[in-house]
Amino acid sequence: MKVNIINQSKGNKMSAKKKSPQNLQKKLTGGEALIKCLENHGVEYIFGFPGGVVIPIYDAIVNTKKIKSILVRHEQGATHMADGYARATGKPGVVLVTSGPGATNTVTGIMNAMMDSIPMVVFTGQVVTSSLGKDAFQEADMFGCTLPFVKHSYLVKDPNDIPRVVKEAFYICNTGRPGPVLVDLPKDTTAGLCTANLDPNMDLPGYIVQTSINKTDVKNMAKMFKGSKKPLLLVGHGVVIAKADKEVKELAEKLQSPVVNTLLGKGGFPETHPLSLGMLGMHGTAYANKALVNCDLVLSIGCRWDDRINGNNDEFCIGAKKLHIDIDPAEIGKVVNVDAAVVGDARLVVKELIKHIKPLDTKAWIQECDFYKKEFPLHYSTEKGLPAQYIIDQIYKISKGKALVSTDVGQNQMWSSQFYKIDKRDTWYSSGGLGTMGVGLPAAIGMQFGRPKDLVVAIVGDGGFQMTAQELTTAFIHKLPVKVFILDNKYLGMVRQWQELFFDNRLSGVDLTGNPDFVKLAEAYGVKGIRISSVKGAPEKIKAAFAHKGPVVVHCEVVKCGNVFPMIPAGKSAYHMIVEPPKTKIK
Amino acid sequence: MKTKNKSNIHTISFLVANKPGVLVRVALVFARRGYNIDSLVVSPSLDEKFSRMTITAQGEPETLEQIIKQTAKLVDVICAGEHSEEDSVDREMMLVKVKHASTSKSIIMKQAKKYSASIIDEDEKTIIIAQIGTSDELDEFEAILKKYVVIEMVRSGKLVMVKGQQST
Numbered sequence: 001m002k003v004n005i006i007n008q009s010k011g012n013k014m015s016a017k018k019k020s021p022q023n024l025q026k027k028l029t030g031g032e033a034l035i036k037c038l039e040n041h042g043v044e045y046i047f048g049f050p051g052g053v054v055i056p057i058y059d060a061i062v063n064t065k066k067i068k069s070i071l072v073r074h075e076q077g078a079t080h081m082a083d084g085y086a087r088a089t090g091k092p093g094v095v096l097v098t099s100g101p102g103a104t105n106t107v108t109g110i111m112n113a114m115m116d117s118i119p120m121v122v123f124t125g126q127v128v129t130s131s132l133g134k135d136a137f138q139e140a141d142m143f144g145c146t147l148p149f150v151k152h153s154y155l156v157k158d159p160n161d162i163p164r165v166v167k168e169a170f171y172i173c174n175t176g177r178p179g180p181v182l183v184d185l186p187k188d189t190t191a192g193l194c195t196a197n198l199d200p201n202m203d204l205p206g207y208i209v210q211t212s213i214n215k216t217d218v219k220n221m222a223k224m225f226k227g228s229k230k231p232l233l234l235v236g237h238g239v240v241i242a243k244a245d246k247e248v249k250e251l252a253e254k255l256q257s258p259v260v261n262t263l264l265g266k267g268g269f270p271e272t273h274p275l276s277l278g279m280l281g282m283h284g285t286a287y288a289n290k291a292l293v294n295c296d297l298v299l300s301i302g303c304r305w306d307d308r309i310n311g312n313n314d315e316f317c318i319g320a321k322k323l324h325i326d327i328d329p330a331e332i333g334k335v336v337n338v339d340a341a342v343v344g345d346a347r348l349v350v351k352e353l354i355k356h357i358k359p360l361d362t363k364a365w366i367q368e369c370d371f372y373k374k375e376f377p378l379h380y381s382t383e384k385g386l387p388a389q390y391i392i393d394q395i396y397k398i399s400k401g402k403a404l405v406s407t408d409v410g411q412n413q414m415w416s417s418q419f420y421k422i423d424k425r426d427t428w429y430s431s432g433g434l435g436t437m438g439v440g441l442p443a444a445i446g447m448q449f450g451r452p453k454d455l456v457v458a459i460v461g462d463g464g465f466q467m468t469a470q471e472l473t474t475a476f477i478h479k480l481p482v483k484v485f486i487l488d489n490k491y492l493g494m495v496r497q498w499q500e501l502f503f504d505n506r507l508s509g510v511d512l513t514g515n516p517d518f519v520k521l522a523e524a525y526g527v528k529g530i531r532i533s534s535v536k537g538a539p540e541k542i543k544a545a546f547a548h549k550g551p552v553v554v555h556c557e558v559v560k561c562g563n564v565f566p567m568i569p570a571g572k573s574a575y576h577m578i579v580e581p582p583k584t585k586i587k
Numbered sequence: 588m589k590t591k592n593k594s595n596i597h598t599i600s601f602l603v604a605n606k607p608g609v610l611v612r613v614a615l616v617f618a619r620r621g622y623n624i625d626s627l628v629v630s631p632s633l634d635e636k637f638s639r640m641t642i643t644a645q646g647e648p649e650t651l652e653q654i655i656k657q658t659a660k661l662v663d664v665i666c667a668g669e670h671s672e673e674d675s676v677d678r679e680m681m682l683v684k685v686k687h688a689s690t691s692k693s694i695i696m697k698q699a700k701k702y703s704a705s706i707i708d709e710d711e712k713t714i715i716i717a718q719i720g721t722s723d724e725l726d727e728f729e730a731i732l733k734k735y736v737v738i739e740m741v742r743s744g745k746l747v748m749v750k751g752q753q754s755t
Contacts, residue, residue: 143608144611147611147612148615148619152661152663153608204662205604205636205665206603206604206662206663206664206665207662329656329659330653330656330657330659330660333652333653334656
């Protein structure tokens with residue numbers, strides 16, 4: 001009550017001065033002001049789950065015609081949907097949950113967004129300010145517990161701060177290197193009156209978005225290319241985020257340089273382009289990793305030399321010049337010491353770089369890379385049952401490579417990245433940094449909300465699917481035609497693979513015998529279920545799934561002990577890549 | 588007391604927004620990178636919207652570079668930078684409570700004068716001495732006082748300011 005009185009008096013003073021027409025409007029609660037602000041930021045969907053302290057916000061949602069509230073079945077699902085929505089549209093995903101357990105359930109999704117640089121604003125309810133720190137019912141210190149997991153965060157104690165905080169949150173989350181912003185909202189903040197201008201000035205003296213680039217740095221980088229006979233462009237997520245795909249293509253074609261991409265860089269450069277060698281890294285293509293080992297210059301564009309690419313710092317690209325473009329200055333020199341670096345937006349930097357570089361004589365190098373492609377192609381065999389790779393290959397061929405694809409984490413993810421080639425940006429979702437099992441289905445739902453007319457395919461494992469399977473309800477209720485392919489090998493396949501290769505096949509904690517009948521499960525959710533148990537007839541069933549108007553679960557009973565190859569053992573460099581099952585134990 | 592490797596001691600100064608949680612955000616970056624904070628001073632800056640934070644910490648220089656970059660990235664951090672003896676001056680303050688006998692008091696007072704320290708409180712059994720100086724000067728005086736009965740000691744942590752026209 002106290003808050004209300006204070007704010008009323010403030011409001012009266014403001015409206016008496018007639019400073020802004022906004023102040024003459026009907027008085028808004030903090031919750032109503034929040035929803036108005038979200039409308040003004042073009043928010044279409046709020047993914048969330050209510051609870052006691054966010055009722056003032058959910059009450060305000062009743063009156064909005066512009067925003068749709070999507071009721072999920074678990075808060076983690078809400079964060080992954082917001083994440084999928086953000087990746088498919090480039091717009092921030094919005095999450096709204098209650099305090100305590102509702103809020104803590106979002107932590108995994110927030111960290112996932114942090115690791116993959118995803119714009120997301122998460123509103124968490126909080127107990128009334130007078131109860132803060134008193135172990136009130138459903139109180140969890142969200143501001144405190146998420147500090148290392150967010151780009152920025154707020155605890156809003158005054159309803160009049162809501163418009164500024166929302167504006168700052170949306171600005172911070174989707175500028176520079178994107179990331180999640182958490183806004184913790186005590187109940188009295190959203191129930192109290194907000195008389196502030198809904199479009200206030202931001203107050204961010206410590207947050208400067210670099211909009212220009214240092215042209216001298218670009219020229220210095222351009223000089224590095226002189227004399228290079230074996231250049232390699234390493235395309236990371238930064239290219240996708242900066243929408244620099246056209247510029248990168250122009251650069252690659254002008255240089256005549258082969259291109260490799262990271263898991264999240266899929267879409268940054270067409271993987272069907274003759275210069276593309278596909279994904280590099282632990283389970284990248286052999287030819288991408290061979291090119292990495294043999295190049296004399298590697299330019300990372302928006303890639304942070306993650307350990308799944310780099311493997312071993314001391315043996316990484318020995319003798320090659322290393323160049324780095326990144327919008328985050330903290331990434332320069334973090335993992336790999338570089339010969340030249342430019343800090344800035346990938347699109348702006350590459351555009352400028354193109355002006356200063358000359359075509360290189362790379363004929364022999366391209367021939368060498370083509371040789372690797374021919375010598376070490378991705379392959380699988382259908383002789384011993386239904387391989388997961390075959391399903392993905394067929395999904396790719398039948399969808400003509402035009403689907404929006406989300407993966408889960410593990411073998412399904414690596415096989416998808418190998419066999420579903422991505423040509424356009426914003427059509428690929430994978431949990432790259434955090435490796436969060438359970439993202440596949442909710443992320444696909446988020447992508448479908450953002451791109452209702454596109455074919456959205458989720459390729460998930462039987463393990464990860466069961467972590468967020470309840471979101472099938474969300475797909476069913478909103479008639480989202482997502483196609484969920486469960487690659488069921490009745491194992492936690494990637495861990496099983498490591499146990500087979502590095503632990504004498506001593507399988508421990510990986511057996512998923514007892515999985516439910518996924519077709520029946522789908523039907524229980526009102527979703528069409530299809531089963532594929534053999535290669536024969538599989539393409540027709542995939543076509544039938546695509547032709548169905550609503551959501552479909554395709555239960556694919558794949559071979560139990562398929563392994564992902566090529567593989568670079570953890571902690572080793574690309575020199576140690578294995579392309580087929582080893583005859584002896586790997587040390 | 589741990590022996591300190593002087594070359595691995597760094598002084599970093601931050602200008603930060605005067606908001607709750609900023610200290611934790613900065614401290615988390617240090618903790619995650621395995622940097623132990625030796626001393627930390629936070630106080631309002633000239634503009635009350637901001638605070639000045641001075642941290643002395645031990646660790647590898649390469650790690651420190653990352654720490655500075657990671658902290659500079661924080662939305663609430665306006666600027667962050669390491670300072671050396673060449674570009675800046677620094678001072679620290681120490682309060683020491685010493686138990687004295689009538690015989691030792693004059694000797695302690697003499698030493699205090701030598702180190703420009705002053706007696707700020709005394710009774711029949713104890714005296715409290717305040718010293719302002721560089722950390723090295725404080726270390727020296729502390730070592731001398733330890734020959735007597737030191738009851739307790741508290742040091743403020745290092746404050747730095749960049750020399751000349753430039754601001755810290």
